[in-house]
Amino acid sequence: AQSVTQPDIHITVSEGASLELRCNYSYGATPYLFWYVQSPGQGLQLLLKYFSGDTLVQGIKGFEAEFKRSQSSFNLRKPSVHWSDAAEYFCAVGTSGGYQKVTFGTGTKLQVIP
C-alpha cells in the first residue's frame, strides 16, 4: 500500500522568503503525485501534479515541485512567499490502479509573518 509522509507539521516563514515543503512517498510503482492547498474552513485546491515526463512541474500561484525518484520525494517550493499563501498543504499519492487509491499526507501548516 502507498503512503505519504510530510515531516513538517508546521512551518513559519517571512513574507518574501523562499519556501520548501517536504514530502516523501512510498509506492512500488511509478506514482501519481499531487500537492493540494486548503485554506481555513474550505475544501482542497490542486496546486500541481506529476505523473510522467519532466520531473520539475509548475503549478498555480507560483509553486513548483520536483519529483526525485531516488529519494522518493516530491518537495514543494516557492521562491517568494506571499501572506496569502498561509494555509495547509497536503501532499498526496495516487496509484495507477484506480481513482480511489489516493492517499494524503498529514499536511503542513504554513504560517507567513510580515
Add this chain to the structure above:
Amino acid sequence: GAVVSQHPSWVICKSGTSVKIECRSLDFQATTMFWYRQFPKQSLMLMATSNEGSKATYEQGVEKDKFLINHASLTLSTLTVTSAHPEDSSFYICSAPTGRITGELFFGEGSRLTVL
C-alpha cells in the same frame, strides 16, 4: 472548469438526529465520488467510494449503517449521518475525479458538522 459543490457548508444538529450532506458535480458527470472525513489538524481519511447506480464501497472501519451514501444520479451523491453523536462532529469533504488523470480530484468546499 469543472466544479464540485457541497451543501450545506456547515450544520449543527442535536444528538440522535440524522443529517444529509449533498455533493454535486457541476458541468460534468461523475460516476464515482469520494467522501472524506477530516479531523481537526489531521489529514483526510477516505470513508467511502460512491458509485452511481450501485452500492457504495466503504473503507475498513467505517460503519456503513451510520454513514449512508446514495449516488442517485451522475451529478449527485449524498452522505447521511444517521443518529448522529458528538463524536461524528467533523469536516466532511467530497470529491470527484476530473477524468483527465487517475487520482486527480476536484474537491467540494467541505461541510462542517457539529453534533450537540
